[in-house]
Amino acid sequence: MRIDLHTHSTASDGTDTPAELVRGAAAAGLDIVALTDHDTTRGHAEAIAALPEGLTLVTGAELSCALDGVSLHLLAYLFDPDEPELLRERELVRDDRVPRARAMVGKLRELGVPVEWDRVARIAGDGSVGRPHIATALVELGVVPTVSDAFTPQWIADGGRAHVAKHELDPFTAVRLVKAAGGVAVLAHPAAAKRGRTLPESAFAELAGAGLDGIEVDHAEHDALTRERLRALAGDLGLLTTGSSDYHGSRKEVRLGEYTTDPEIYGEITRRATGAFPVPGAGGRRS
Known part of the structure; x- marks a missing residue:
């Protein structure tokens, strides 16, 4: 079973529409794919409507967070998208995106x-x-x-010459909101150093104590030594370890299914989730 738990569509910053993404996931031989656009669930309905038979969709989102000046992302899976407090926070982040982008252009x-x-x-x-x-x-x-x-200091990396900060959630608040909405919270690419500063290991323990479920370990921006270190850290903290492509279509070179999640880990994620359930494909036809 091949499982990719981190992808993006045109609902945020991917280049494939949600429908193209799920069809591409099936063509890539995936059995399960998660659609985790940035701070939005807008692409879910289209993805579900186009979901090929034999492919299961995990609904989710990638939440923008910051801790002590370090930007980080939290993957939220199978939460209730209508839960009011989490919805309000996602809207605050989304509403800040246009003025922030305009300021960066300036x-x-x-x-x-x-x-x-x-x-x-x-x-x-x-x-x-x-x-x-x-x-x-x-x-x-x-x-x-x-x-x-x-994404370098010369241009738009965190702290770069043209970077502008945006509204971001405190990750402890984000974990609490995801859990309250029945979801599962996994820290995305936590050691992707080329994006900017990364979290100290002490923060992982604090987030685990606050209810964090897991760490995305197998990712294109983690080398072998980093993956080994993160896997050991997760084991020490009792956290799940996931793997995924972080697919953005043609915007990045990574392919769907390039990194995957162990089926037993996926099973534990679905057991923990109460806000929503994975959606099995129906050949792109929903009754």
Whole structure:
């Protein structure tokens, strides 16, 4: 059984529509895929409507958080999307995305980059605008060769010359809200150092004590030694370990199913969740 628990669609900063994503997941030989767009569940209905037979969808979201100036992401699985407190916080984060992105465009222009807001808005389309859309604009303009190259101190990495902070949840609050909504909380790519500062190991223990369920260990931005260290840390703290692609379509080189989650871990995630249930595919036809 092949399980990928972290993907993005055009509902946030991926390049595949939700329907294209689930069809691509089936074509890639996945049995289970999670749709975890940034701070939104807007893509779930379309994904469910197009879900191929034989593929199961795990509904979720990737929540934007920060702790002591360190940005981090929390993967929330199978929570009740209508739970009022968590919904309100997701909306606050989403509502801050446009003014933040506009401010980053302004900083880039001050640095001599001829980027226009209309270009970024076109790239984002109907999705929640974010840094990957700005990075794509920089690629189109020939400023950087790849999206990843925009996430540096020179450009839009955390603390970079054109970076602007956004509204982010306290991760302890985020874990509490996810759990209260019946969901399961997993820390996304916690050692992806190229994105900026990462959490100290002491914070993992504190989050585990607050109800964190797991750590995303097998990820493209974790090398072998990092994965080994995180797996040992998770074992010490009694946390689940997941693996996933963090697929963004053509915006990143990683492929669907490039990293996967052990079926026993997936089973434990579904046992813990009470806010929603995995959705089995019906050949793209819902009754």
